[in-house]
Amino acid sequence: MTKIAIVGSGLIGRAWATVFASHGFEVALHDVAPGAAEAARAHIAVNLEELAGHGLVDDPKGSIARIRVASGLADVLAGAGFVQENGPETVEAKRALFGEMDELAAPDAILASSTSFIMASVFSEGLKGRARCLVGHPVNPPHLVPIVEIAPAPWTDADVVARAKAIYEQAGQVPITLRKEKPGFVLNRLQAVLLAEAFRLVGEGVASAEDVDKTIRDGLGLRWSFMGPFETIELNAPGGIPDYCARYSASLDRMVKSSEGLGNPFDSGTVAEVMREWRGSQSAERVKKLSDWRDGRLAALQAHKRASARKPD
Numbered sequence: 001m002t003k004i005a006i007v008g009s010g011l012i013g014r015a016w017a018t019v020f021a022s023h024g025f026e027v028a029l030h031d032v033a034p035g036a037a038e039a040a041r042a043h044i045a046v047n048l049e050e051l052a053g054h055g056l057v058d059d060p061k062g063s064i065a066r067i068r069v070a071s072g073l074a075d076v077l078a079g080a081g082f083v084q085e086n087g088p089e090t091v092e093a094k095r096a097l098f099g100e101m102d103e104l105a106a107p108d109a110i111l112a113s114s115t116s117f118i119m120a121s122v123f124s125e126g127l128k129g130r131a132r133c134l135v136g137h138p139v140n141p142p143h144l145v146p147i148v149e150i151a152p153a154p155w156t157d158a159d160v161v162a163r164a165k166a167i168y169e170q171a172g173q174v175p176i177t178l179r180k181e182k183p184g185f186v187l188n189r190l191q192a193v194l195l196a197e198a199f200r201l202v203g204e205g206v207a208s209a210e211d212v213d214k215t216i217r218d219g220l221g222l223r224w225s226f227m228g229p230f231e232t233i234e235l236n237a238p239g240g241i242p243d244y245c246a247r248y249s250a251s252l253d254r255m256v257k258s259s260e261g262l263g264n265p266f267d268s269g270t271v272a273e274v275m276r277e278w279r280g281s282q283s284a285e286r287v288k289k290l291s292d293w294r295d296g297r298l299a300a301l302q303a304h305k306r307a308s309a310r311k312p313d
């Protein structure tokens, strides 16, 4: 199997290592911060046991045995056929890392970035090996949320895209492929629109942040855990999507246009309004407790989805 190099072992890097190792890949981990890759490996060992408890990983001990801590960038890339980069989210950091990785990695190794917003053309232009670079954007945490957005640059080889897709699938992920570049790809563009409206509704005093959360948690989100927006609206009018649009497009269009030209929905005044009634403090302890709770619920949901009947054709 292709050997995997994980460059940057923070939140996302260590989750990627979990994904690949638990699907049988040999994984090497690297981070510039001293001790970070070792700490990530220890964290992954605990995580794998928890996933096994939810029936999502068969062999936690075998999985952790497949992860090694590398001694540096050259070592992590040695023998790797697929590199998943998870460094800082700045254009400068991505350009610097991809420059170094392109120099050091085997010529046929694929170089994928976890970047949330930066297009592959921005950090790979000018590289000798730019045809083997692309974005493979995961969702936090990728070992529990399987979507990965493959976003190639205009010059990425079609064969590289196909090979990346096959590797992600082998690792149990659900890849989608963008047909052209767009900052933020698909997922974060959809999320941005929803977040902008959520902040505006609270900022304008229409609803509390808690009630907006409930609207997703106990409303839209229930269907979204197994259906997309198109699949959802298909069932909301007898004639399917065209009928839905004929009935509701004028109202939808009015709502969309009513937000056009408004200011930044994430400005400090609106954020303060959201925080006015927000309960709890942002202590590290509370974040850890909530993240563990979320991961447990996501694992249970994944187990449910795997055991569920497939959608009828």
Ligand SMILES: NC(=O)c1ccc[n+]([C@@H]2O[C@H](COP(=O)([O-])OP(=O)(O)OC[C@H]3O[C@@H](n4cnc5c(N)ncnc54)[C@H](O)[C@@H]3O)[C@@H](O)[C@H]2O)c1
Pocket (backbone or CB within 6 Å): 007, 008, 009, 010, 011, 012, 013, 030, 031, 032, 033, 036, 085, 086, 087, 088, 089, 097, 114, 115, 116, 117, 137, 138, 139, 140
């Ligand atoms: N956090 C999320 O929800 C999320 C989701 C999807 C994608 N991403 C993307 O994943 C990437 C990593 O995000 P994160 O949340 O894991 O950040 P993080 O801060 O948790 O981890 C980044 C790690 O990279 C290391 N690093 C910095 N420079 C390095 C270098 N030159 N070589 C090797 N390691 C280096 C840091 O020491 C740190 O451990 C970003 O591009 C981010 O946009 C994040």
